[in-house]
Amino acid sequence: xxxxxxxxxxxxxxxxxxxxxxxxxxxxxxxxxxxxxxxxxxxxxxxxxxxxxxxxxxxxxxxxxxxxxxxxxxxxxxxxxxxxxxxxxxxxxxxxxxxxxxxxxxxxxxxxxxxxxxxxxxxxxxxxxxxxxxxxxxxxxxxxxxxxxxxxxxxxxxxxxxxxxxxxxxxxxxxxxxxxxxxxxxxxxxxxxxxxxxxxxxxxxxxxxxxxxxxxxxxxxxxxxxxxxxxxxxxxxxxxxxxxxxxxxxxxxxxxxxxxxxxxxxxxxxxxxxxxxxxxxxxxxxxxxxxxxxxxxxxxxxxxxxxxxxxxxxxxxxxxxxxxxxxxxxxxxxx
Ligand code: UDP
Ligand code: MG
Numbered sequence: 001x002x003x004x005x006x007x008x009x010x011x012x013x014x015x016x017x018x019x020x021x022x023x024x025x026x027x028x029x030x031x032x033x034x035x036x037x038x039x040x041x042x043x044x045x046x047x048x049x050x051x052x053x054x055x056x057x058x059x060x061x062x063x064x065x066x067x068x069x070x071x072x073x074x075x076x077x078x079x080x081x082x083x084x085x086x087x088x089x090x091x092x093x094x095x096x097x098x099x100x101x102x103x104x105x106x107x108x109x110x111x112x113x114x115x116x117x118x119x120x121x122x123x124x125x126x127x128x129x130x131x132x133x134x135x136x137x138x139x140x141x142x143x144x145x146x147x148x149x150x151x152x153x154x155x156x157x158x159x160x161x162x163x164x165x166x167x168x169x170x171x172x173x174x175x176x177x178x179x180x181x182x183x184x185x186x187x188x189x190x191x192x193x194x195x196x197x198x199x200x201x202x203x204x205x206x207x208x209x210x211x212x213x214x215x216x217x218x219x220x221x222x223x224x225x226x227x228x229x230x231x232x233x234x235x236x237x238x239x240x241x242x243x244x245x246x247x248x249x250x251x252x253x254x255x256x257x258x259x260x261x262x263x264x265x266x267x268x269x270x271x272x273x274x275x276x277x278x279x280x281x282x283x284x285x286x287x288x289x290x291x292x293x294x295x296x297x298x299x300x301x302x303x304x305x306x307x308x309x310x311x312x313x314x315x316x317x318x319x320x321x322x323x324x325x326x327x328x329x330x331x332x333x334x335x
Contacts, residue, residue, distance in 0.1 A: 014099075091314065114131055
């Protein structure tokens with residue numbers, strides 16, 4: 001059993017693959033497919049659309065089955081449960097056969113027509129092309145501010161810079177897809193991974209649209225989790241900063257000690273400061289717990305990774321054929 005991803009190299013089969021993670025998107029997927037097909041027919045010699053049903057509870061999968069019956073170029077993978085968008089994207093890219101792959105959301109916030117521009121850039125030789133959105137009041141002001149803060153923070157403490165406004169809507173050359181396939185980490189922060197792999201990168205501006213049907217699947221809890229994954233996967237600063245804080249506090253404690261020593265030698269013992277003692281004890285106990293908590297966040301993720309569980313499990317494939325069936329069962333155990 002190999003630890004790497006699926007054995008088959010990308011780039012065989014079709015020219016362009018579109019990967020769409022979909023979680024309870026039955027109202028959107030058929031409309032998206034209908035808008036994608038003419039665009040793809042215009043800009044690619046051959047294509048496939050892979051919808052990854054991320055354990056939807058509605059009839060997303062049935063809709064996709066029907067779409068596949070009408071047009072065999074539309075395929076679907078159904079994960080055995082909700083694994084989250086980042087892993088759904090990984091599952092789709094593992095099955096992508098295109099010489100290039102586009103990743104986009106199912107809710108039509110990412111205009112399919114932009115793919116023509118992405119493909120044009122790809123033909124110019126770029127391999128990692130991201131659509132860059134100028135966000136105009138699509139999300140709540142709170143979410144917008146928190147997102148901005150997060151990217152600023154990630155930029156200042158992270159090892160890999162994520163370009164502003166770059167999301168999951170992008171085109172990746174088969175070479176970049178192959179690179180992503182080698183990364184089997186569970187705490188996935190795709191935007192960081194896209195930046196990490198490098199290759200000839202360029203941004204294409206676009207205007208994100210409001211979601212067509214349904215509500216956002218990202219609650220503040222999910223977003224916090226994703227932000228933590230991003231920070232912790234791409235920065236060790238939170239872990240290392242405690243060393244500096246510890247050093248600074250011991251210096252402070254040392255100078256305080258010498259100050260008190262001299263004062264006692266010169267002025268003698270005065271009334272002990274109970275209040276300041278309690279305050280400093282609780283303060284430093286707090287700092288210690290906080291730093292332990294941060295170490296816990298890292299250790300927890302290390303624990304999750306060393307178990308080497310597959311990234312995802314597939315319960316059904318629609319439109320991948322017998323050969324793919326065999327290949328993918330291998331990929332589940334290797335995944
Ligand atoms: N998504 C997914 N699994 C999840 C949550 C979301 O595959 O657990 C998909 C969702 O169906 C959509 C994309 O990820 O295609 C973006 O989700 P959403 O539009 O809810 O996010 P937002 O636009 O609010 O960031
Ligand atoms: Mg959306």
